[in-house]
Amino acid sequence: xxxxxxxxxxxxxxxxxxxxxxxxxxxxxxxxxxxxxxxxxxxxxxxxxxxxxxxxxxxxxxxxxxxxxxxxxxxxxxxxxxxxxxxxxxxxxxxxxxxxxxxxxxxxxxxxxxxxxxxxxxxxxxxxxxxxxxxxxxxxxxxxxxxxxxxxxxxxxxxxxxxxxxxxxxxxxxxxxxxxxxxxxxxxxxxxxxxxxxxxxxxxxxxxxxxxxxxxxxxxxxxxxxxxxxxxxxxxxxxxxxxxxxxxxxxxxxxxxxxxxxxxxxxxxxxxxxxxxxxxxxxxxxxxxxxxxxxxxxxxxxxxxxxxxxxxxxxxxxxxxxxxxxxxxxxxxxxxxxxxx
Ligand code: NAD
Ligand code: DAU
Numbered sequence: 001x002x003x004x005x006x007x008x009x010x011x012x013x014x015x016x017x018x019x020x021x022x023x024x025x026x027x028x029x030x031x032x033x034x035x036x037x038x039x040x041x042x043x044x045x046x047x048x049x050x051x052x053x054x055x056x057x058x059x060x061x062x063x064x065x066x067x068x069x070x071x072x073x074x075x076x077x078x079x080x081x082x083x084x085x086x087x088x089x090x091x092x093x094x095x096x097x098x099x100x101x102x103x104x105x106x107x108x109x110x111x112x113x114x115x116x117x118x119x120x121x122x123x124x125x126x127x128x129x130x131x132x133x134x135x136x137x138x139x140x141x142x143x144x145x146x147x148x149x150x151x152x153x154x155x156x157x158x159x160x161x162x163x164x165x166x167x168x169x170x171x172x173x174x175x176x177x178x179x180x181x182x183x184x185x186x187x188x189x190x191x192x193x194x195x196x197x198x199x200x201x202x203x204x205x206x207x208x209x210x211x212x213x214x215x216x217x218x219x220x221x222x223x224x225x226x227x228x229x230x231x232x233x234x235x236x237x238x239x240x241x242x243x244x245x246x247x248x249x250x251x252x253x254x255x256x257x258x259x260x261x262x263x264x265x266x267x268x269x270x271x272x273x274x275x276x277x278x279x280x281x282x283x284x285x286x287x288x289x290x291x292x293x294x295x296x297x298x299x300x301x302x303x304x305x306x307x308x309x310x311x312x313x314x315x316x317x318x319x320x321x322x323x324x325x326x327x328x329x330x331x332x333x334x335x336x337x338x339x340x341x
């Protein structure tokens with residue numbers, strides 16, 4: 001039985017990853033560490049609380065003593081590091097927590113792993129570290145050789161973490177792996193990010209705030225496909241290597257908005273509000289995922305239109321989950337972010 005530390009396990013992708021591994025009956029014991037910040041939510045794991053192979057610990061990756069204790073107590077040999085401040089818009093309002101968790105937290109986790117021993121360390125990074133692509137050059141995509149050129153405080157903090165991980169491989173020969181994925185969508189996505197925000201706003205009878213001209217392009221991937229890719233990299237990736245993960249599914253924000261409106265029987269004119277653009281808004285992301293396909297035989301299984309419908313239906317059926325989030329602190333953030341735009 002492998003014991004794996006999963007940081008950020010109560011967030012969107014972390015909770016999906018935990019669920020997939022346990023439901024499939026993989027021979028693992030998962031130590032789920034999460035600080036439960038505004039976006040971490042134990043309800044994301046509520047169907048798994050009785051599973052004896054999941055141990056949840058509320059704690060901060062910046063707490064070196066806690067990390068060392070966990071290593072000793074559970075004989076941790078593998079880490080999948082999801083924990084992060086992950087929302088670009090919040091990093092524009094205040095970058096402090098991003099540097100603390102994404103950079104300092106990663107350094108503390110790496111040092112703890114180095115001091116206590118580690119067989120596999122997987123850093124979950126993002127395509128945003130590569131910056132932005134021109135929209136008139138569809139032939140150009142991000143490869144693992146694309147230079148890092150982060151444009152937001154969020155992506156700068158993720159790029160800094162990637163550089164640290166890389167340095168620990170070269171300097172200390174730590175068995176690290178890095179993945180850089182495009183935009184995910186699916187169940188348990190915090191309803192501040194575009195797809196769950198738009199779906200839940202429409203279910204509440206509100207408008208959706210589309211930034212700028214709505215023509216920014218993202219390469220969307222269903223969260224289960226991302227989790228499958230991560231499992232493949234953790235098991236079979238080569239130490240020191242970086243793997244891009246993407247859906248080969250470039251689409252503009254306007255097109256996504258149209259698909260969501262259609263699924264919920266809403267019209268553009270009654271439901272869409274153009275708002276001031278995000279400062280420094282990256283225009284286009286596109287991933288070349290040929291390396292992970294070639295080396296690890298991974299390819300996405302879900303078609304965007306189908307998985308988007310499944311996702312929308314999940315929010316329709318899980319109204320108590322998102323309604324309980326869209327209160328309190330969330331409302332304060334929503335006002336700061338949108339009401340004066
Ligand atoms: P999320 O914001 O939903 O979850 C992050 C989790 O980390 C939360 O549960 C939060 O409580 C926890 N956390 C934050 N600070 C912590 C700390 N100091 N100590 C312990 N736990 C802490 O994010 P997500 O969308 O699930 O993203 C997970 C990872 O994947 C992030 O590293 C992100 O950069 C990366 N990523 C996300 C996407 C995407 O589209 N969502 C795409 C590519 C990469
Ligand atoms: O590319 C991977 C990244 O994807 C991850 O590293 C991040 O953690 C994740 O949050 C996501 O970042 P984005 O900034 O691309 O996601 P977001 O959902 O915030 O925005 C998606 C697009 O939608 C982007 O072009 C901005 C636009 N948008 C977003 C919001 C919240 C709007 O038009 N209106 C909105 O209200």
